[in-house]
Amino acid sequence: MDSACAELANRAALSKMLSVAEARPLEALLKLSECLVREPRSAVVGITGPQGTGKSTLISRLVGELSSEGRTVAALLVDPSSPLTGGAVLGNRLRIRDLPDGAFVRSVWAEDERAVPLRALISLELLEAAGYDYVIVETPGAGQVNTSVLRISDLVVVVLMPLLGDEVQVIKAGLMEIGDVYVVNKADLPEADLMYSYVKPFARGRPVVKVSALYGENMEELLSAVRSVLERRSLEGARERKRIERRRYLLEEALLELLHSAIREELGRVGGEELLKRPEAFAELVRGLKARLANRITGGP
Ligand SMILES: Nc1nc2c(ncn2[C@@H]2O[C@H](COP(=O)(O)OP(=O)(O)OP(=O)(O)O)[C@@H](O)[C@H]2O)c(=O)[nH]1
Ligand SMILES: [Mg+2]
Structure with a gap:
């Protein structure tokens, strides 16, 4: 167990990590996934x-x-x-x-x-x-x-x-x-x-x-x-199954959050809203979104 995980046993450290989870949930999830x-x-x-x-x-x-x-x-x-x-x-x-x-x-x-x-x-x-x-x-x-x-x-x-x-x-x-x-x-x-x-x-x-x-x-x-x-x-064995269900829910919500934030950013960039007025530009939006998501998941620029 690395130190971030070991620290969870400490109430003050736990509170701090919960605050990160509340403010920047994806960051907390990626950082703490090995603690699960x-x-x-x-x-x-x-x-x-x-x-x-x-x-x-x-x-x-x-x-x-x-x-x-x-x-x-x-x-x-x-x-x-x-x-x-x-x-x-x-x-x-x-x-x-x-x-x-x-x-x-x-x-x-x-x-x-x-x-x-x-x-x-x-x-x-x-x-x-x-x-x-x-x-x-x-x-x-x-x-x-x-x-x-x-x-x-x-x-x-x-x-x-x-x-x-x-x-x-x-x-x-x-x-x-x-x-x-x-x-x-x-x-x-x-x-x-x-x-x-x-x-x-x-x-x-x-x-x-x-x-x-x-x-x-x-x-x-x-x-x-x-x-x-x-x-x-x-x-x-229902508790084991429930935990898998809970993690599936977590994963779904995390991916949705990732997607939503990428959409907000893509539309927020210069001209993003303009693109929505032209249906033929949807492909361009989707491409931009895909690149944004790929970068985010692989930690690229
Ligand atoms: N008479 C009586 N009042 C109670 C009892 N349990 C709770 N209350 C009162 O009911 C009110 C609401 O209690 P809460 O525990 O805040 O209820 P809650 O369901 O968490 O409320 P929300 O989170 O706002 O939905 C408070 O005024 C409590 O004191 C009880 O066993 N008997
Ligand atoms: Mg209550």
Whole structure:
């Protein structure tokens, strides 16, 4: 392992590399590709669900519980709010309180709330390379369901709460199709039982667990549901397959980013936009793009 990889075990160095991954993802990927682990090391737990159901609060609890069992845990909060307005980026971070010593939390901005951005995919790899037993990823499930969480997670926990408004929306939104474990959070509220009985028949036999993340109630039941799914997945070889899927996603996103930046540059060069007005000039554009991509991949001028 070269020094850049060894350094990942150091929190400050890891933070620094995650910042590079966020600002210049392709650079980070090329630099750190030799650090990526061969055998699955981290259990990647995706946490999704409608806004405000208590995902971050729940993660804070899970981090605490798993840490107290001696597991190392990192949380990655994928956040759709603009880094310019700051809002929930900081909000998410602040709501995760009282972090135990070995735990690590990071917010990553997502411009598109239905996708896991390249910077988050690379961050995930770095966290696994850093050796965390668990990497918990919070993805927003606002409005439309975020199925990209399925591509990255060994297991998906869908977090619901009572009084979500029109409960039918939960079903319609497809949330009941993507979970391996369902959580009815805010069980300290009286309406939780109603939500539980509403959701249960749609869970296709998957565990539905009532918890109160705020008061730390019933976390043991949730954790044992999570553990038993992970164990089953390991035995079935599903975690190995999932990791290949996750890397495929990473590669696709990295190549798309490469392509997009080359297109921006090619069109940005003098006359590039002009060329678009003449259909016969498309070949010229494509040639320019090809050269640009080849240079970038081989590191030419
Ligand atoms: N009563 C009650 N409130 C809770 C519970 N868990 C979380 N909350 C509250 O619900 C609000 C939203 O919690 P978050 O953890 O930020 O929810 P989230 O799903 O991460 O929110 P977004 O990331 O904005 O979608 C906060 O005010 C929490 O204090 C719970 O178990 N019971
Ligand atoms: Mg949150």
